[in-house]
Amino acid sequence: MTEDDDMLENDLRRAADLMDPVPAALLQSAVEAFALRSLAAELAALSFDSLAETTTVRSGYGTRLLSFDGATHTVDVELSFTDGSGRLLGSIHPPEETEVSVERPEHTVVLRTDPFGRFSCRDLAPGPLSLRCRVGGAELVTEWITV
Amino acid sequence: MDSESIGRLFQAAAKGDAAAWKALVERLSPLVWSVARAHGLSDADACEAYQTTWFRLAQHLDRIRDPERVSTWLATTARNECLKLIRSGRKLVASDTESFERIPDDRTPESVFIEDEEARDEAERHRQLWQAFRELGDKCQQLLRVLIGSPPHSYQEAAAALGLAIGSIGPMRQRCLRQLRLLLTGGGNS
Structure with a gap:
């Protein structure tokens, strides 16, 4: 049962990557924030x-x-x-x-x-x-x- | 990647290693994004909460006492920014509406350029799974959204992100996944 739960969760994780990922430009702005320190x-x-x-x-x-x-x-x-x-x-x-x-x-x-x-x-x-x-x-x- | 390696990345970034910072951002961005989305924020507001959270971490590079708990720090900070945005009157996205209906653009290159039939079927399967997920009740969507942004079996981030007792996460997760399974198997044709 817990393996099924793990599998479903991982499937959902993959679905989120496809359907609602972090916008690329947004991630880039976080990378560039290093210069803001x-x-x-x-x-x-x-x-x-x-x-x-x-x-x-x-x-x-x-x-x-x-x-x-x-x-x-x-x-x-x-x-x-x-x-x-x-x-x-x-x-x-x-x-x-x-x-x-x-x-x-x-x-x-x-x-x-x-x-x-x-x-x-x-x-x-x-x-x-x-x-x-x-x-x-x-x-x-x-x-x-x-x- | 475990909390130990995240701690090492953080410490390297604190010493001025830009590549370590980039790796940290790539690794933990799904978590911060998932917290913003779990709170029902619109695209624009989720972007702002995400940015403020990361910008603030950059300011705290030499201040965080426990580098291995950076992911919890991010989850808590993101949560607080989301709550403040909600309190200041930002409109929330209803749980059953759009956002996930957008046509994949340059953010999801895989779904746009899939030629292979098998891969297309796989993408369609995930799309349907996501659709079922969006039909879950608010509490389950919130919890699962944050859990899938976190490493598997790690409940600290979800507890911090949603203000829940860590002991309640396991049973809730089980219940919510059970409901999701029901929606997938028992739901009518779409």
């Missing part, structure tokens, strides 16, 4: 995500709050969506005026903060996102999230 940068981990707590399914997007913690600095982000287009408001604590790179899979947008470490970005498409900035003399990069 932050060699010299400090990783700011996601320490708070308002989307991690709630269990109810919302129709459409509300405002999502996130915090990323580095050793000396925190990056707070507020994401909101209207009509399929996202807006990001961010701030660096302790405040520091610097450049912030908004990294997406296909492109990067470079912003400048105001003197209080605040920055914003409109027309965000859904998908993976990471922020990179130089603060306290060191490079900081946030954990990838899905916008």
Whole structure:
């Protein structure tokens, strides 16, 4: 009986390879992600995500709050969506005026903060996102999230 | 490939071996993809969950304490991204609709270019098996989808991917495969 189960499972495994495989271009993007590893940068981990707590399914997007913690600095982000287009408001604590790179899979947008470490970005498409900035003399990069 | 060799690949990648990373991605991509699909995400959303999961692993190359448990880390991370996507209002693909009806394109070269009759019959058999699979209830589809993305007899990834107790996986798998067998043999002509 268990051999039959194993055989059926393997058959199904083969069927999945044919009928619903990982798209080749997608697999390639994961291979190329090796270059994204932050060699010299400090990783700011996601320490708070308002989307991690709630269990109810919302129709459409509300405002999502996130915090990323580095050793000396925190990056707070507020994401909101209207009509399929996202807006990001961010701030660096302790405040520091610097450049912030908004990294997406296909492109990067470079912003400048105001003197209080605040920055914003409109027309965000859904998908993976990471922020990179130089603060306290060191490079900081946030954990990838899905916008 | 066992968890020990996956651990070795991971450690090599952490030391800067790009070929090891590529091997890791090729080996564990079916798992990450299957978790996204098991959660009912559309093509576009499954792609995003898959990407974020792998991009995040690249960031954690020098941080994962137990390299042999990378597959569980990937399954858990993929699950969390899927749940967040669902909570933010992404539409789910109904279990009995399309996705599997797409005409195979350059992603399935075998099915497009099969000339040999025997191989064609084999492909048709798998297509029918997949169709029966898609008629299973949600819970069984979820479980089997993740199991077939994981190594045989490895239940840790499925437990992490679906938030299930590892001890419940074996009996559920048995029950679901039994139901699949019923659909295959007892189902009417299509």
